[in-house]
Amino acid sequence: MAENTNSPTPESAHGDFQLSLGYAGVLRIRAAPRIRLTLVSRKQPALEKLDAWQVVVGGKCENVMDALPCRLQWLVTSDLFSDKVVAHPRETCIVPDADGKTFAVHEKDGEGTRPLRISVFELGLLGKGRLGYRLEPLLFGSEPVEVKPGMSEAIAYDLGVNLKYGPAPKELTKEWLWDWIEKQTHQRRVGSIVQFAPVLPRLFNGMLARLDIWPAPAEGEAPDEGATVHLEWEVGNPQAASQLLWRVGFMGTPEEGKCKALDQQLAVVGSVSPPPKLAFHYQLTLSPKPPPTPPDEKGKGKKPPPAAAAPTLLQSDPQFLFEVPRPRLKSFDLRFSEGKLSVEAGCENFSDSVQLDVVLKAYVREPISGEGDDTVWRVEELDDYVRYYLFPGVCAVPGEEELEADLVPPSLLDLERRASQLGAVVETFNDNKFKRVLMNLQEMPRAYLKAFERVKGLELFVTLQLSPSVSSRTDVSLHDFLEYEASDDQKKGGFAPIRNGQFVSKVFAPGVCSLSTVDVSGHARRLYSPLPKIPPERMDDFHHFVATVCGESIGQCEAAWKGVAHTIMNRVARKFEKWSEYLSTTEVINKSGFDGSKNDIHEYSLAFLKDAGAARKKYSKIPESSWENVKRILEISVPIFMERDGDGGGVVFFYSPKTQNALGRAPPSWIYQEGDKRLVRITDAVLGGAKDDFEFYAFKYPEKFPRMTDEEIQKARAARGKS
Incomplete structure (x- = not known):
């Protein structure tokens, strides 16, 4: 609508406006006080109780006349866990002081309020860190204010944990003979006896602590529970030292009142391409000690424990412990x-x-x-x-x-x-x-x-x-x-x-x-293994290659597995249509129609090839026969991938008649290629008399479509790099 002489003029910088003479419209005005909050640093009371730490959050204010409901969020940092945001668990409000110029945040307490309190358990505080906070008045038009953890107004806390450790003292290892040099240099190796002496704040005394230690898993994988050792003790108990022994890389823990850290089993610490160092991580968990179960009134036994609330835990994120040379x-x-x-x-x-x-x-x-x-x-x-x-x-x-x-x-x-x-x-x-x-x-x-x-x-x-x-x-x-x-x-x-x-x-x-x-x-x-070794730089291609053969044919016979593997290899850098652009097995698989690279079989096979133990755990419903098939397919694929097992009769195409029939499809059109592209059926030669669903084909005139030479492949790769 165009502005006319009777329209109100726009608001000024001060929020007022003017009406023209003769304005006959209806004007509704809604006004609200503009709340202005400025958070300032306050002296904080000492942390004396884990479940009731009185803290002070407040600052300067304008236009706060009475208790004003607000939303309070804590911005928590620590040296033992990732940053997190935790909502204050109780209702809060902004309470102005008598002068109306300053305020403090309180909690609601019945009809009134009380000073702000936090619980270490509610916020999960552990280690050394700072509490920032975000305060949002629950009044229309009011803007939230925030103190970031790194700012001076943030609240510091110190529940620091020092996980001290070293070689086990002589009195605890007298039954074991350590190498003299190892004692002197404190060198850690797999099998060394480590004595932990964690230093925790006295506020944690009487709580139950657990230290979980495990070898670092492959990137992106969760720690293997089967390779995790658990040490448990009561914080502040002078007898806890005997429970805090660990033999590096072994799965045993001392029994209560005994020192049994030698007669144990090795943890699974391997990976497909292991680094020279073996890293161990840990996670610390603290929980209140449960109250003792009281006896029944007649003294005939113990009362059943009352239904307990969910356990209250303080837990660090996984932390680096140390690394040792790999055995x-x-x-x-x-x-x-x-x-x-x-x-x-x-x-x-x-x-x-x-x-x-x-x-x-x-x-x-x-x-x-x-x-x-x-x-x-x-x-x-x-x-x-x-x-x-x-x-x-x-x-x-x-x-x-x-x-x-x-x-x-x-x-x-x-x-x-x-x-x-x-x-x-x-x-x-x-x-x-x-x-x-x-x-x-x-x-x-x-x-x-x-x-x-x-x-x-x-x-x-x-x-x-x-x-x-x-x-x-x-x-x-x-x-x-x-x-x-x-x-x-x-x-x-x-x-x-x-x-x-x-x-x-x-x-x-x-x-x-x-x-x-x-x-x-x-x-x-x-004595050499007859299987050629896969170069490290080609290992990803090889794993994708094996998993694709699994995805295409894991339910077929061994001869069919070889036929599929040879089909992939025979297309690499072949001068036939777009195959000449595919210079690796991965390019052939991804770009020339191998649907087996996209199914669940490929997924679990690839996971198994990279970490067999983790895959068995993640895909626990996969039958043992499938894992055995993956192993065998890997074994037969090595010489084929390294081009040490011929070319499988020159096979370049295959298909499954059963699958085509199930999908209501006719045989693939490439079967009927004519001229130089004509194919010949070589199923009997590939399968060697075995009965299988797959049909295999080779070029009738393979000389028309030769493989690129090594020099041609190098030139093609160099041209890619320049482009």
Whole structure:
């Protein structure tokens, strides 16, 4: 509407306005006093009671005539938890002083008010920090005022916690022999005995405290409850020291009145790509001590405790405690001298007080075909080899030849007795090392010696894995407790990961092989895992690759898994349509139609590959068979991903007829490509006679669509960088 001569003029800077002569309209005026508050610093009473700390919040005011309801929020900071905002739990109001120029915030108390009080429990105060506050008068048109925690008007509090710790004193560790250097330098390692001596304010005396300690989990993951140790004590109790012992990296806690910090189990501390240091975090929790249960009136027993309110807790955020070097397997090798097979091993970064039990098992490998790097080996446990293969005429294995006439076999009873002596044995790391004789051929009858000598190319090696007594967890790998370098045929160092006589990925290997093999004449040969090692910079691509194969085909047969994996690899940097732009497996998966990278199977498989223990916990409903399939898919994917397993017959397309039918779809149109793009069905060759739902196809003229050379790929990547 256009302004006319009868309209009121706009408000002036002072809030007034003028009416023109002749104005005949209706004018309603609503007026309210403008409340002005200025918060100022006030001297605060000492904190003497945790549940009733009287604090002073106030300052200068204008136009506050009587008690005025308000909303009060606390802006809390601390050195032990993240900043938080907490509403005051009771109604509050602004109460002017007699002069009307100053005010204080009070709580409502019946018909009147009382000075402002806060409870340490209500605000969750712990550590050293400051209380800022935000005050909002509940009157229309009034603006809130705020004091930030960093401002001088904020209220400081000191409930500081000093989590003091150090090597356990001699009187508490007299039954354990510590390395002298470790005592002098106070060096912490996995297995060191730590004595905590927390210093807490006296106000907390009599409260129950709990200290939770755990190895730092992978980024974004919650702490593993299965790797968390809990220390509990009463604050201020002079006898609490015996409850505040912890063996670094172990799961045990002292029993009440006892010092049992040695006979415990290792925590799971591993990860897929572990850093050289192992970090531990802690969380402190305080709670009031529950009142004792009173006896009943007749003295015949105890009254049932009354229904209690929700427990009142003070709790810090997770805090860094310290870090220690990660335990590593440093050496593990065997010798065959004067008929004796002996093995020795060494670790590093365990405290010298640690006695770590391991299981040793001897294996043989016998060449059955091929030569040199192409040798195909039969790998058997030594005791089973003696039972079933060394004297096939006694314990015949189907397909084995009979013994030569001049080799007199032992009796079945003697054979079993000798074999049982060659089974798994338990050895203990003391001072981070051990040495043991596993077998003495000189003590065996001549028939055994001749039998070993007649097997051409026979070699022996030994495996090591932790004893079941070391941990309550059975679903973890050796590297989850003891880091080691995994070998492959391109490296000079490291140990071959193994599981049940099969060379597998380090991620799922419960044990490792000795550095070398030896033959019966004592000649040693370096032992490598036949699985190539994935470069660290390609690990994310590899995990996505394996999880996609799982998402596409986890319910199919093993041959189909390989076919899907080869399909992905055969599209990378291939000169066919847009595939030439996809220079990695991740680009192929994300851009050329692999829907299995987007389903739940891919999600839990990827989580399992990165942290098997955490994934099992998060996806607890996934059946064990699925986890086993993920393990196997990972194992078969390694040589395919590293292009060490051929090209699977050149497979570049696959589909599931059952899925197409279920969706009411016809077979995919690419089946009918003609000309240079024509495809041929190679399902039978890929599956090798196995029955499966998948159909696989390759180019009829693969030479028309070759893979880019390494030089071409490098140029393409360089061009990307420039653009």
